[in-house]
Amino acid sequence: MGSSVKNHLGSYHTLLEGFLRQGYDFVFFKEMDKAGSQLALRHDIDFDTHFALEAARTEAALGIKATYFFLLRSHFYNIFSPQDFENVLQIRELGHTVSIHFDPVIYEDFHEGLKREIAVFDACFATGVDIISLHRPNDFFLQFDAPIMGVEHTYQTKYFKEVKYFSDSTGVWRFGHPFESPEFAAKQSLHVLIHPVWWMVDGASNTDKLVAYYNQRKEFLKSEFFNNCVPFREVYASL
Ligand SMILES: [Zn+2]
Numbered sequence: 468m469g470s471s472v473k474n475h476l477g478s479y480h481t482l483l484e485g486f487l488r489q490g491y492d493f494v495f496f497k498e499m500d501k502a503g504s505q506l507a508l509r510h511d512i513d514f515d516t517h518f519a520l521e522a523a524r525t526e527a528a529l530g531i532k533a534t535y536f537f538l539l540r541s542h543f544y545n546i547f548s549p550q551d552f553e554n555v556l557q558i559r560e561l562g563h564t565v566s567i568h569f570d571p572v573i574y575e576d577f578h579e580g581l582k583r584e585i586a587v588f589d590a591c592f593a594t595g596v597d598i599i600s601l602h603r604p605n606d607f608f609l610q611f612d613a614p615i616m617g618v619e620h621t622y623q624t625k626y627f628k629e630v631k632y633f634s635d636s637t638g639v640w641r642f643g644h645p646f647e648s649p650e651f652a653a654k655q656s657l658h659v660l661i662h663p664v665w666w667m668v669d670g671a672s673n674t675d676k677l678v679a680y681y682n683q684r685k686e687f688l689k690s691e692f693f694n695n696c697v698p699f700r701e702v703y704a705s706l
Contacts, residue, residue: 475673476635479522479666483529485646490654493531495564496598496619496626505656507630508533509621510663511568511600514543514680516554518663527561533661536568536600536621539584547591555592565592569620570602581616626658634660638673 476482486493491506499505508526510533512519519535526533535558537546544551559565567584574580585596600621601608612624621627631650634641645651645659670676689706692699 473669474666474676475671476638476640476665479525479661479663480529482666483526483531486659487529487531489651491657493526493533495532495534496621499626499630499656503656504654505630507626507656507658509600509658509660510535511602511660512537512544513541513568513602513662514664516544516546516551516558518667520554520557521667522661522663523558523561523563526563532562532564534564534566534598536566538568538570538602539587540570540573552591559592559594565594566596567599568602569599569615571608571615572605578616581618585616585618621658621660630656630658632658632660635662635665636660638662638665638676 486506490504492504493508494505496507496509499507508531510519510522512535516537519537523533523535535555537555538544539546546552546555555565567581567588569577569581569584571577571580581599588594588596596618598619598621599615604611604622609622611620611622614620614623619626631648632642633645633648645657650657664680665673665676668676668680670679689703693703
C-alpha cells in the first residue's frame with residue numbers, strides 16, 4: 468500500500484474511508500429503506516475473482532459489507548475452477564453476499580435462463596439467490612422494472628432511480644465522483660457500483676490498467692498451457 472498515486476482513481480481503502488467518515492452505513496440491497504445514510508455497495512465481477520477477493524478483504528477490515536455478483540458463463544473466469552470457487556467462498560466467509568451477475572441476452576428465454584443459473588449457483592454454493600445484477604444491460608433491461616422469476620435486480624427503480632447511483636464502469640466515475648455530489652454532502656442513500664479490476668491494478672489511466680492486466684492474463688494462460696500440455700513445452704520459450 469504505497470502512498471504514491473499508483474492508481475488514477477486513488478486507493479480503494481481511501482475511497483471506503485471517505486464514505487465511513489461521512490457516516491454511511493453499508494447495507495445489502497434488501498436492507499435499504501427510506502432512512503438515508505445507507506450505501507449499497509455492489510460489485511459486478513466481469514474479469515477476475517482475485518481482485519474481488521482483494522476488495523472483499525479491504526472492506527471486511529473496515530467492517531464493511533458488500534454484494535458480489537459473479538458471471539456463470541464467462542470467458543474470463545470460471546466459478547467452478549478450484550481457485551475461483553475458493554475465492555467466492557472466501558468472499559462469502561468475510562460476511563459479504565454472493566450472487567449471480569446475469570447476462571440475459573445469451574438466452575432465448577431469459578426467465579428460463581435465470582432459473583437454470585439459480586439452480587446451478589445454489590447447487591454449487593448452497594445459497595439462495597434473492598437479488599441479481601444484469602451484465603451490460605441494454606435499453607430494454609435498463610427499463611425493466613419487474614423482478615425476473617420473482618428475483619429482484621439492481622436496475623429496478625427502487626435501487627437505480629430512487630437512490631443516487633454511481634458507477635466506475637469503464638474505469639472512470641461516469642456520473643462524477645461521489646464525494647463531490649450534493650447527495651453525498653446531504654448523506655442521502657447511495658448505490659455504488661465498483662468493478663474491482665479498476666482499483667486493484669496499478670495504472671495512471673484506465674487503458675494503462677487494461678494493458679497491465681492483459682499482460683498478466685497472457686502470462687497466466689501461457690503457464691496453464693505449459694502445465695497442462697506436454698508438447699506446448701517445446702514452443703513455450705519461443706512465445
Ligand atoms: Zn458486467
